[in-house]
Every structure is written in structure tokens, then in C-alpha cells.
Amino acid sequence: MKGLLKHRLTPGFFTSQPDYVVLLSLSALVGALAGLIVSMFEAAIHLMTNQRLHFFDSWQLPVGITALLVILAGAFVAALGFVLTAKLAPETSGSGIPHVEGALDGLHDIRWWRVLPVKFVAGVLTLSSGMVLGREGPSVQIGGAVGRMCASLIGKYPYAPHVLTASGAAAGLAAAFNAPLAGILFIIEEMRPQFRYNFTSFKCVTLASLMATIVLRYFHGQDAVMDIPTFQVPPLGSLWLFLLLGIIFGVIGTYFNVWVLRCTAFFKRYHRNNILRVASTGAALGGLFALFQLFLPSISGGGVALITEFVREPMAWGIMVLIFMVRLVATLGCFSSGAPGGVFAPMLALGTLLGLAYGTVAAGLFPSLVAEPGVYAVAGMGALFAATVRAPVTGIILVVEMTDNYQLIMPLLMTCLGATFIAQALGGSPLYSALLQQSLSTNAPPVAATPTPATEEPENNNNTAATTTSTSVPTKAE
Template sequence: MTEPSKSFSARSDAAYFVKAALVGLLVGGLATGFHSGLEFMFAQYGALRASLGSGYLPYLVSICISAICVTGAFLLVQRVAPEAAGSGIQEIEGAMEDKRPLNWARVLVAKFFGGLLALGSGLVLGREGPTIHMGAMTAEAISRSGNVTAPEHKGLLAAGAAAGLAAAFNAPLAAILFIVEETRRQFPFSYRTYMAVIIASILSAAVMEELTHIGPILLVEVSYIPVWSFLLLGLLGIFLGALGVFFNYALITVMDLFLRIPKGLRWLPALAIGALTGILLNAFPDATGGGEDLVHHLIASNYGVYALLLLTLLRFGGVLFSYASGVPGGIFAPMLSIATCAGLAFGVASVEWLPIESDFRAACAVAAMGGFFAASVRAPLVGVVLVMELTGAYALIMPVLVTCTTASLTAHHLGGRPIYEQLLERTLRLAGESVDDEKDKTPVQLGTRES
């Protein structure tokens, strides 16, 4: 290679990495704004309910507010950007395969404000889905500022998505691995694109941490557990593997069920789900919200097995109907809270029936988070690293590995498939695409992006 070509390559790399850095900085700021907006809404909504005292009044007010917010989020999404419903991860994967549109401005508006309304109402949805989708759309906007090749464009989309996840959970390493494991079919792997993902993830998480001063958001104090207890965690992983397969099946089934409602009346489920959420906010608040704050409370509490199983069921059903309602929101955080409830139930039962220390409860909760994630998303390495970064429980890296491995193997042998792969296929099917015929098509030119 001649010296001029080396110089050109270096300049080209630098220009691309500057774009990736800009993506990381902008996504970090956007995610911080979204996070702060949600925290403000949670605080104001909680203060309003508390000021109303006891009786029927808090229920009536909560029913009205949550129903209006969820319905408003649904209508906003339908009229501005229907692809902004749900987490958006499948939309990013579809765009990287040139099968889904990239209406970045509309998605940012619908995702940001629709997400504030939906999540602020108390739905069982996480903020990570919207930030991932908004991160990719921010990258899409930046990619239009200069000439980039198709692989570089897809690399920036992946960098934006990773930056969104890194900011949402303050977990840059898990965000990088998420791109490697989850988008391995779509990601155009090269030195340039891979480094872009790393740069964007680091800067996004750094901006979020600097502006919010939030460390590991699910920090859990744990100690080492005996090696023989890994057998119990293997059993827990088998259970979580089956639960993950069922979760994926149930989510798709509920979403398809809602499609049977006439199109002009599909706002009614959003209204009903919002109203029910308003009731639960007062009657059983642990069954509402994304669940980030719930993990600490559950581990520190003395819930019995049956109460934990009830909470598992309520949150399980809550995320199914919240996601299927057609509003913006992710499933990562709710999945972690469901796993915490189920893992704690297993741990409490183990401590009561077996000669094992009470610290095993917390170990089961942490390991279950990774196991359930691995079973549903089918990204076991991401599950391990995500849980480590979220909880800071590095003493449990081996137990979490055991649980994630057995859960993933169980899901595979039960015929389960990754949830976002199923969601993408469903999206393409509803859009009139044939998944089986895509290999025979000429890739769609990036001119499908909005001007």
C-alpha cells in the first residue's frame, strides 16, 4: 500500500470515528433528557396520588390520568410513526437488512413524547427500548450529513443503538456485546464499524453518568456462594429457559390477538390497559412500572414464596399487555424484574428447605436476571455482562454463567427462538414482506430513507 493511500485511509477512519463520537454524545444527552423527564413524571404523579389521601379518589384520578396518557401515546404513535411502537430493536434490525423505513425525525418525536406518556403512566415497560431506537435514529440523522457507504451507514445505526442501550443502563460493555450477539446477521463487521460501536457506547454512557451521577442502577451487595449450590442454579436455569420460551410465545400471541380488533377501535385496549394500570398504582404498586427500582426493594424485603410468585404473574401479564397495546416501551427492564421475582421465589424456597445461607436469595435473584434474558433474547454473553454491570455483583459471575448457559440451552432444546427475530418476522409479515423470499431480492437502495 502506498503512503498516500495510507494517509487517505487514516483521514477516512478519523472522519467516521468523529461521526461515531458525535452519535455517542448526542444519544447520551437525549437519553439523559428522556430519563430526567420520566423521573419528573414519576415524582409528580406519585406526589399527586399521595396528596389525595385514601379512599376512592386516588383510584379515580389515577384511572383517568393513566388511561389518557396511554391512549395519547398510542394515538401519537399511530399518527406520527407507527414503527415507533414497542421497543424498536426489531425495526433497527430490519433497517440494517434494508427492509424497514428510516423516518428518523418522526420516530424521534413519537418515541420521545410517546415514551414519556406511556412509561410515565406506570405501564410495565422499560426505558431502554425507546433509547435504543432513538439512538439509532440519531445516528441515521448524522449519517445523512455526509457520504457514507452502505456498510458504514449500517455501522452507524448499530453504534447509535448501542449508545442508547449503554446510556439507558449505564452498561457500555453489554451494549457493545449486544450488537455482536443480537445483530450478528445484520452488522457489517469491520475494524471501522466495530470501533464506531465502542466509541459511541463509551461516550453515551459517560455523558449519562456525568449528567445524572448514576452508577450501577441495580447495585446489589452479595457474597460468594458454595460451588455445590451451582447445581441449584442449573435447575433455576432450566426453569428460566422454559419461562423464556413461553414469554416469547405469549408476547407474540397477545400482540396477534389485539390485531383482531377492528383498526378503528384499537385505541380501546390502550384505554383499558391504562385504566387498569391506574388501579394497580394504588392497590399494588409493585406490579407497575419498568421495575428498575423494584429490584432493590424485593431483595431487601421478606416476601414469601407465594407473594413472589403472585408478583411474578402480575408483572409477566403486565408486560405482555403493556407491550401489545402499541405504545413505545422496552421489555428488558420488565424482564429483569420478572426474573428477580421468580429467582427470589426459588431462593427463598431453597433457604427454607435446604441447609444454605440466606445470601443465596440474592444470588438467585441476580442469576435469574441473566438467565431469563438469555432464554428470551438468546444472547447469553450479553445476559452475563449486563447483569454484572447493572448489579456490580462480580462475585457471582460464575453462578450467573451457569444459569445463563443452562437457560439458553433449555430454550434451544425446547425450540425457542430469539424474541427480536420473531418480532422482526412478524413486522415484515404484517408489512407484506415474505421472509423466505428475501434472499432472492436485490437489496433495497438506501434511498428509501426520508428526505
């Protein structure tokens, strides 16, 4: 209860109307900058991938030699991305979301002058190699770093770093998925232990997400991220099938988190801050998935193109289950290796594959209930996200914004809530919270805030919050 009051009863951040206007203006600036940088990040990944795949075409070499050069180029750029991350900004490894959560909780400081260039460049290099990674998690960290950068310009306001970091993180996710509501909900639902609620902070997060989405759509258009069919609403009698699918994903999501933590711990023990080992890991994974990108493209990349392809033209359910299993192993290996990439898109691809396989079987068994197997693919996207991140509402809104299938709210509710309930019943922690705790327990953060023990911090902060709250009066701006 004290931990809850700590964030629910945070006093007014600013005491005058001009200060309030300054904060909102900075939030809009953070959103616009985050949207611009994330748009450039996406464009750079596509450009680098295309250059690596087709740079050697003009050399007119034998096909085998050209393929070998493409694979070696993938190994080189991935190794370079790993080395840049390990040498210049180790906090940019992985998605970066746990680092942002730690910063919001006062456990980390964001070295934005390092995080922004390293995450951008190393992320472009690593993701363009063909590894099974997403750009969405890095976009959240980039947005959070933009927020901290803007906050550093106004040292007058002690609460600005928290609000602008949260606003930038929301803007980064909104721009990455072209999903402003999902960006807002991600901060409120996933980062609820760290985010300090009041009307001003909520307005700032909302405004930043809006501005980031406007900038993104200016450059990339207003279409949904995934060009998949718009499905009809399934009959109410089929909702139990979606609940069963959610139960399956609840079990898978629980074990997925356990496997991620174990694989992450393994790679940390293997690397031991040895640059040669870090580089060799990047080269091996980059070369392997560059090979897959040439000959088995469904096993490489983040998976957004795979989702569109499979929903429009499903394969036999057995083949989709096989691809799901292979990509599951690939996702665990790539995400846990320390690469500066995320797991959002790979999780959505996994959910699509298993959901589509489930829907194909269900359509054969219950033809009167299942009109389109693709409906289960959409539900599966949200279900795996909900089970791993434990943010069901964010998962639902994220999927409907990405696919433009707003009419599938009911099936998504059944699947995502079922997955969340089962995952909670089986125990364990949400993925990003568990990764944050693992990083804190294994090694100190690169730039730490005041080294207050984690077990003492809530009580101390609660006392401060309670004392301050009892004397504060909400301002008109709030």
C-alpha cells in the first residue's frame, strides 16, 4: 500500500501556470524529436539492410561468392554493433526498456549523450544483419534518452527528468508501432511501479505520443504498420476457443520469460566483459542469420513482414508450428546475447505463427465457429505480449492499432486476459521487471543514482511522499 501511495500521491510538479506551459511545451518537443529520430532509425535499418544484401550485385561475381560476401558482411556489421555497445554504452544492450524503468525509479541515470548515438548506430548495424530482433524496444530507450536530454536543458525543475523521460519512452513506442494509444498505455500499465501519476504527467505523456505519431505519419504515411485483411467479428459462441488459446499462451509466456532470463545470464557469464568474446558472439549470430536471410527468410528478421505474409497466405499448421519453434529458439538466442535490439516484433511474430496454426486446426474442427484462421493470428499477437509483459490492455490496443482490426476487441480481451491470468497463476515476474532485477543483482549500473538499497527505497520514498503530499495543494495547472 505504501508503494502504491508513493506514486499515486506525488505532489504537483510545478507551482505556476508558466512552469506548467514550459513542461507541456517540452513534452511536445520531446515527442517530435523522438518521432523524428525513430523515423530515421527505421529508415537507416532498411537502407543498411538493402545495401548489405545488394551491394555486391554490381561486382558480377559467381552466385556462391556473392552469397558468401553478403554473409560475411552480416557477420561484420553485427560484430561491430556488439563491440560499440559493450565498449561505449553497455546500458544500451538488449531492448533498453529495463534501463528506462530503472531511470524512472531512480536506480539508473541515462547518459543520453552516449545512449542516443550508440543505440542508433549499433542498433542499425545489428538489426540490419538479419538477427531476430525488433526496433521497438530500442525506440523506447531512444525516446527516453531524448526526454532526459531535453530535461538537462532546464535544471530549474527537479521533476522534469522523470516526466520527460516517461514522455519520451511513450513517444518512442508510439512512433515505432504507429500506435499512439499503445504508447500511452505502455507507460501507464507496464511502467506503473515507476511512473508518478498526476494529471500533468499524464498530459505530457499523451502530448508526446501524439507529436511522435504526427511526425512519423508525415514521413511514412497514415496506414497501419501491418497490411493484413480486416476480419469479421467472430460469433459469441467461439469465444471459448479464444480463451483456450489464451491459456496456451499463458503457459508459453511464463516459460518464455524464464528462458530469456536463463539465456541472458548464460551470455553474461560467457562474455565476462571480454571484447573478443562479445565480438565473436556478434559475428557468429550475424553471419548465421544473414545466411538464413538469404535462404530461409522466415527465420530471420524482426518478423513484421513475416506476419503480413503468413496471415494473407497461411501454410499447413504443422509447418507453422515448426517455424514457431525455430524462431522461438532464434529469438531467445538473439535477444539474450546482449545485442542492442528488442523483442516486441519477434514476440508478435511468434504469437502470429502459433495463433494461425491454432486457428487452422480450429477451423477444421469447428467450421461453423471459425470463419477466418487469421482472427486467431491477431489474437495470438496480443496474447503472447500480454503473457510475457503482463500488460494485457496495452497488448490489445497495440494489436488493433497495428492491424486496423478494431472490431476484434472481444476476442482479444478473452485471449489476452486468459493469457495474463494463467501467467500470473504460474508465478514469475513481468519480463522487463525481471530483466531489471537481474541486471541490478548481477552488476552495478553503468551510471548509478544514489546507491540506496532496493529494499529500503520504497519506505524512504514513501515517507517523503507522504510528508510532502500532506502539505501540498494541487495547483490550477494540475
